[in-house]
Amino acid sequence: MARRYLNKTFLPLLASALLITPAAYADDFSMFEDAPSIQLSGELIQKLGVKPAKTEYRESVKTLKLPGIVQVDETSSFSVNSKFGGWIEKLYIDYKGRNVKKGERVAEIYSPEAVAAQEEYLAFLKHSANVSPSSGGAYGKVFSEDAKRLTESARQRLRYWDITEKQIQEIEKTGRVKKTVTLYSPASGYVTAKNVSEGMKTEPGMELFSAVSLANLWIIADVYEDELKYIRVGSKAKVTLSGVPNVVYELTADYIYPEVSQRTRTLKVRFLVNNSSGLLKPAMYTEILAKFPAGRVLAVPSDAVIDDGRRKIVFVSLGEGRFEPREILAGAQNEGFTEVRQGLSEGETVARGANFLLDSEAQLKGISPVKGF
Incomplete structure (x- = not known):
């Protein structure tokens, strides 16, 4: 009886389920x-x-393209000063922007103080030559050493006034005082300021000229805050100029400025570049290509x-x-x-x-x- 019920009831239901399942659940098998x-x-x-x-x-490697502007290296600026008062007799640097070389004459100054110092030196030099250790009895050696010391002191005074060894030797050789003292440029560069003219009176410490060397320059780049993590002092980069397409300069980041611009939200990074070619000029615009490890x-x-x-x-x-x-x-x-x-x-x-x-x-x-x- 139970068997007959199973055959009539359960088996037809099982058959129906097997026939319906593939159609009803076809979408569920598409994942396979x-x-x-x-x-x-x-x-x-x-x-x-x-x-x-x-x-x-x-x-x-993270590649950054940074806009940059060329600026002078402030550490390479220098000035020509007079360490004594006087009047400018001759001016060799006669306009702003002129290139000047190290050791080149810049001016001749007449100074009563410098003339007096030369006369004093010549007098001590002559006195020292006339005093010998063997003369003057028991005090001969003392007098000779004092004369040499006074002579060297007068000579050192001329050096402190930037009178060169060559000029001092010329005074010694001729035995005559030079009316004017020639001033020389301490370095090479171009004149950024000319503060005097011929005939003008000068005072001790007065700046006659200021100049700056272009052998090394700075390129100041603007870097966004989120890019700053890639840049460190010592990072290397390359720079190209729009006007000189085939020239590439090697750069080194040597300073990161501590302040963020409120207007542009950028930080300034300073790159040092060698300008031995002389093609870079202050205020030029450049494009810096920098590559940094990014993990x-x-x-x-x-x-x-x-x-x-x-x-x-x-x-x-x-x-x-x-x-x-x-x-x-x-x-x-x-x-x-x-x-x-x-x-x-x-x-x-x-x-x-x-x-x-x-x-x-x-x-x-x-x-x-x-x-x-």
């Missing part, structure tokens, strides 16, 4: 289907020039990534000539590689070299990229 992909023969892969590339971690990132060759304007797509090799189009979240591009932030795992193989042909084939077959993130 193969991912959409295109199939290429080995011959076609070779003919199209499709090459494999591994997704791998590599050292990333290890997952990356693929940039020619393996297709950018259709809306998304970034790669073709992942599934083996046996099958390629899956996959959308990735890409980062920065550096030195021929593109950072992969999401969508690929280390060790996966992607196609490079004929990606646009693969993309065209996928579109013809109606295959859309799989979203990898």
Whole structure:
């Protein structure tokens, strides 16, 4: 009786369930289907020039393009001063902007003080020559040493006034006082300020000229706050000039200013550049290209990534000539590689070299990229 009930009731229900299940739950089984992909023969892969590339971690380099302006190196500025009062008899630097070389004559000054100091030196020099240790009895040696000491003191006074050894030797040789003292430039550069003219009276410590050397210059760059983490004192960079396209200068960051501009939200970084060529001029605009280590990132060759304007797509090799189009979240591009932030795992193989042909084939077959993130 029970067996007859089982055959009439349960077995028909089981049969109905088996017949209904595939149709009713077909969508639930679609997740087990193969991912959409295109199939290429080995011959076609070779003919199209499709090459494999591994997704791998590599050292990333952050490239910054910074606007910069050339400025004088303030540590290379210098001035020509008179350490004694007098009148300018002759002026050799007669206009602002003139280039001057180290050791070049800049002015001749008549100074009663300098004349008196020369006369004093010559008198002590003559006295020292006339006093010998053997003369003067028991005090001869003392008198001789005192004379030498006074002579050296007078000589040192001339040196303190920037009278050169050559000028002093000329005074010794001729035995005559020079009416004017010649002043020389202590360094090479160009004159930024001319404060005197011929016939003008000078005072001790008065600045006659100021000048600056252009052998080394500063380039001041503006760096945004979020980019500052890449820059350190000692960082290297290169700079190009729009007017001189084939010349590249090597730079070194030697100072980071401590204040952020409230208007531009940038920080100034100072780069030191050697200007031995003389092509760089103060106030020139430049573009600085700086590269800094940015850590290890997952990356693929940039020619393996297709950018259709809306998304970034790669073709992942599934083996046996099958390629899956996959959308990735890409980062920065550096030195021929593109950072992969999401969508690929280390060790996966992607196609490079004929990606646009693969993309065209996928579109013809109606295959859309799989979203990898």
